[in-house]
Amino acid sequence: MDNEVVIQTRNLSKVYRDFWGRKKVQALNSLSLEVNRGEVFGLLGPNGSGKTTTLKLLLGLLFPSEGEVSILGKPAVDVTKNQRIGYLPEESYLYRFLNAEETLDFYGRLFNMPAAERRERSRQLIERVGLQHARRRQLKEYSKGMTRRIGLAQALINDPDLILLDEPTSGLDPIGSRDMKDLIQKLKEEGKTVVMCSHLLADVQDVCDRIAILDRGELKVLGKVQDLLKDQGVTQIKTSRLSDDVVKELQAVLARHQAEVLEIDHPTASLEDLFVKTVRESAARPGQRHIPDSPEERPAPAPQPAAKT
Amino acid sequence: MSHDPVPFQILPALLQWLAVVGIILAISAVTLTVTSLATSGATGPLMIFEQIGGGIHDWLSTAGRRVWALTMLTFREAFRRKTLLVFVVFAILFLFAGWFLADTSPDPSMQIKVLVTFVLRAISWLILPVVLLLSCWGLPEDIRARSLHTVVTKPVYRHEVILGRIFGFSIVGGLVLVTMSVAGYIWILRQVPESAKSRLVARVPVYGALTFKDREGNDAAAGVNTGDEWMFRSYIEGNTKGRAIWDFQHLDQQLPSGAEDLLLESSFQVFRTYKGNIEKGILAQYILVNTDKKIRAALPPFEVHEFRDNVLKVERNLTDEEGKPVDLFNDLIHDGKLRVEVRCLTAAQFLGVARPDLFVRLPDRSFAVSYFKGIFGVGLMMVMIVVLGVTASSFVKGPIATILTLFMLLVGRMARPFFDELTSAQHMGGGVLESIYRIVKHLNPQTPLEDTLPNNIMQWIDSAGLNVMWALKYLFPDFQSFNMSEYVANGFDVPWSAAMLPSIALTVAYVIPWIILAHFSLKLRELEAK
Numbered sequence: 001m002d003n004e005v006v007i008q009t010r011n012l013s014k015v016y017r018d019f020w021g022r023k024k025v026q027a028l029n030s031l032s033l034e035v036n037r038g039e040v041f042g043l044l045g046p047n048g049s050g051k052t053t054t055l056k057l058l059l060g061l062l063f064p065s066e067g068e069v070s071i072l073g074k075p076a077v078d079v080t081k082n083q084r085i086g087y088l089p090e091e092s093y094l095y096r097f098l099n100a101e102e103t104l105d106f107y108g109r110l111f112n113m114p115a116a117e118r119r120e121r122s123r124q125l126i127e128r129v130g131l132q133h134a135r136r137r138q139l140k141e142y143s144k145g146m147t148r149r150i151g152l153a154q155a156l157i158n159d160p161d162l163i164l165l166d167e168p169t170s171g172l173d174p175i176g177s178r179d180m181k182d183l184i185q186k187l188k189e190e191g192k193t194v195v196m197c198s199h200l201l202a203d204v205q206d207v208c209d210r211i212a213i214l215d216r217g218e219l220k221v222l223g224k225v226q227d228l229l230k231d232q233g234v235t236q237i238k239t240s241r242l243s244d245d246v247v248k249e250l251q252a253v254l255a256r257h258q259a260e261v262l263e264i265d266h267p268t269a270s271l272e273d274l275f276v277k278t279v280r281e282s283a284a285r286p287g288q289r290h291i292p293d294s295p296e297e298r299p300a301p302a303p304q305p306a307a308k309t
Numbered sequence: 310m311s312h313d314p315v316p317f318q319i320l321p322a323l324l325q326w327l328a329v330v331g332i333i334l335a336i337s338a339v340t341l342t343v344t345s346l347a348t349s350g351a352t353g354p355l356m357i358f359e360q361i362g363g364g365i366h367d368w369l370s371t372a373g374r375r376v377w378a379l380t381m382l383t384f385r386e387a388f389r390r391k392t393l394l395v396f397v398v399f400a401i402l403f404l405f406a407g408w409f410l411a412d413t414s415p416d417p418s419m420q421i422k423v424l425v426t427f428v429l430r431a432i433s434w435l436i437l438p439v440v441l442l443l444s445c446w447g448l449p450e451d452i453r454a455r456s457l458h459t460v461v462t463k464p465v466y467r468h469e470v471i472l473g474r475i476f477g478f479s480i481v482g483g484l485v486l487v488t489m490s491v492a493g494y495i496w497i498l499r500q501v502p503e504s505a506k507s508r509l510v511a512r513v514p515v516y517g518a519l520t521f522k523d524r525e526g527n528d529a530a531a532g533v534n535t536g537d538e539w540m541f542r543s544y545i546e547g548n549t550k551g552r553a554i555w556d557f558q559h560l561d562q563q564l565p566s567g568a569e570d571l572l573l574e575s576s577f578q579v580f581r582t583y584k585g586n587i588e589k590g591i592l593a594q595y596i597l598v599n600t601d602k603k604i605r606a607a608l609p610p611f612e613v614h615e616f617r618d619n620v621l622k623v624e625r626n627l628t629d630e631e632g633k634p635v636d637l638f639n640d641l642i643h644d645g646k647l648r649v650e651v652r653c654l655t656a657a658q659f660l661g662v663a664r665p666d667l668f669v670r671l672p673d674r675s676f677a678v679s680y681f682k683g684i685f686g687v688g689l690m691m692v693m694i695v696v697l698g699v700t701a702s703s704f705v706k707g708p709i710a711t712i713l714t715l716f717m718l719l720v721g722r723m724a725r726p727f728f729d730e731l732t733s734a735q736h737m738g739g740g741v742l743e744s745i746y747r748i749v750k751h752l753n754p755q756t757p758l759e760d761t762l763p764n765n766i767m768q769w770i771d772s773a774g775l776n777v778m779w780a781l782k783y784l785f786p787d788f789q790s791f792n793m794s795e796y797v798a799n800g801f802d803v804p805w806s807a808a809m810l811p812s813i814a815l816t817v818a819y820v821i822p823w824i825i826l827a828h829f830s831l832k833l834r835e836l837e838a839k
Contacts, residue, residue: 056837059458059462060461060462061458061461061462061835061836061837062835062837063835079367079370079464079465079466080464082462082463082464082465083464085462087458087459087462089455089458089459091455093454093455093456093458093459094456094459095382095386095456097385097386097389097390098382098385102385106378106381106382107459107463109374109375109377109378110375110378110379110460110463110464110465111463111464112372112374112375112464151459154459158463
């Protein structure tokens with residue numbers, strides 16, 4: 001990662017006003033941050049914290065009330081900057097009467113791409129997001145997950161240098177969510193800059209190099225994920241499985257050094273890992289079912305009708 | 310249809326357009342500057358200049374492929390939203406219209422008029438509301454559904470979105486219009502009775518300039534006002550020296566080479582001071598005159614009946630008033646000029662004439678040509694509505710854009726004479742301030758005001774206000790100019806210089822500023838305001 005600044009905001013503020021110009025809400029207050037080339041940057045915050053407003057200010061969909069925005073070295077309202085940007089909105093606001101191929105062809109034309117290039121790029125992207133089976137179906141027949149996938153494909157149609165993703169895993173099942181995160185990692189490996197905003201903390205933790213946490217329009221935290229999450233007051237030791245005697249011996253050693261043992265336990269995998277493992281195994285071995293081991297897990301027998309007297 | 314077709318002069322029209330656009334731009338510039346100074350201080354006007362410069366740069370960066378992509382998107386959207394259902398209404402209308410419209414008049418010309426008017430009106434009334442709704446709702450719906458977000462976050466300029474919408478809706482409307490008009494043409498051909506088919510033509514008239522001689526034979530500004538018609542026609546008295554005189558020009562350029570006769574067609578009216586034999590027309594006579602060589606040839610008298618056209622074929626070989634043979638094309642038509650004097654021969658009866666009541670009829674053109682020129686007028690009006698609708702929808706939501714467009718359409722179609730009268734400065738009693746002053750002071754409108762400084766200032770402000778009003782009335786296009794159906798229905802060719810050219814010029818004159826307005830409106834608005 002080099003340190004070329006791709007996005008820069010200086011005291012960026014946004015106030016939403018009503019018809020009469022009266023202040024309705026301060027959506028963003030003096031946000032100053034920089035995003036460097038090649039990093040995956042996460043904007044975190046609860047609902048209404050100003051994440052999406054920030055993205056829309058970056059894209060020129062909103063105009064700042066105060067402050068400045070520079071994106072790829074150009075002002076946010078400069079249309080030519082969009083040549084190198086891909087944007088996936090929070091909901092995939094696409095034209096529902098088009099099918100997947102028509103959608104990508106349309107967005108390809110907006111980048112002034114020649115027909116042959118559009119066809120090839122559409123084919124690649126439809127394959128990449130796994131929509132080959134639905135390429136000719138109108139988007140109004142798509143599930144939410146499929147719509148997110150075609151939304152992502154349209155964001156990548158121009159092979160952008162900077163990708164802005166608004167809640168990229170929203171509406172996706174755990175497999176889709178994992179695929180999305182894998183794709184973000186792959187984009188990072190290709191040297192792309194990714195800015196994503198989300199309130200799903202686990203997703204952000206998995207893929208982001210740096211994060212900013214916003215609350216009520218203000219920047220509260222900014223830094224590398226690893227640095228921010230590292231607890232300097234606690235030491236964690238991970239080993240292969242130890243016997244109970246070794247654990248007791250270890251506790252004695254730690255006690256001699258006045259260390260308070262907070263927890264010694266076997267780690268648990270995340271639910272997402274379990275889900276993904278289960279579904280992938282199911283795909284590999286169709287027909288395999290879960291058979292309850294203990295009598296408690298088995299369903300109770302259906303009650304017998306009472307005998308007539 | 311104008312009752313007095315006047316050739317369109319493009320240069321004066323262009324100057325007038327520049328004057329109107331200049332005044333409106335000046336008003337807008339002053340308003341914007343004051344507003345920006347109030348809201349942003351000294352940097353405000355600078356920002357306006359930047360935006361204007363940016364707008365010019367946008368236009369220079371227009372890409373055909375992007376505009377075409379947006380055009381085709383609009384086209385697909387309209388079709389997949391079942392716009393074609395309008396054809397079903399059209400088909401139902403035409404399936405049953407024949408039952409009610411057949412044999413509505415014993416006069417074949419009237420029968421043709423009824424059928425042609427019905428077809429052209431049905432097409433207009435079906436297409437125009439459809440394109441109005443499409444164009445007013447397309448963009449706001451795109452903004453509401455936020456699908457426009459995925460477009461404007463690509464390298465797409467806002468005016469390309471506007472152009473794509475306009476082209477898309479115009480192509481949809483154009484296809485529907487062509488299909489309906491072909492079906493309508495075939496329907497007319499099938500409905501017109503066999504006996505009237507020969508009247509299904511497009512007459513090509515050459516109009517002359519009309520002057521009068523009074524009953525004493527002196528020059529007169531107009532004929533006699535019989536109280537029957539006040540504005541359009543005036544009357545010449547029978548068996549006097551009163552005459553209506555038409556001077557035709559450039560006939561040599563318009564008549565076909567090798568012509569052996571000349572068709573004079575008239576539609577004079579009659580005002581009878583006594584009833585007499587109502588079945589019998591009153592007598593009139595043409596006198597053809599070469600004004601340079603003073604050659605006069607009187608043609609045989611003919612009868613004029615109320616509400617009936619007269620077609621007279623004038624043969625080449627004639628005799629002058631002294632009985633000498635004269636050649637129509639060599640002796641009477643000189644340098645393309647011909648004078649036709651019309652006399653009323655029946656004593657105590659009057660012949661009503663207006664400029665278009667007499668014309669030289671050139672060889673007829675095909676009815677199809679005239680019909681499709683009429684359809685072209687509907688097409689131009691459709692384009693105007695599309696551009697107006699898209700422009701309105703670039704700054705207000707769908708329902709308001711619909712109401713605004715409809716309002717402009719209705720005012721532009723019906724209230725133009727009112728605006729003309731209001732801004733003609735011919736009202737007695739002066740403008741707004743002067744009228745208030747007169748009311749307060751209990752002064753008659755006819756009473757002249759004293760020549761004092763306050764009165765002069767008041768009148769000057771009123772006069773400036775009227776000039777602004779004069780420019781502002783042009784905010785409402787004269788939609789009546791696009792109505793060419795009267796030409797077609799009355800069996801005339803739609804003239805290029807008096808009907809086609811002005812309506813094309815009118816379209817261009819309004820479409821250009823509207824598109825620029827829509828561009829800046831979409832460029833300067835936030836698409837995601839809460």
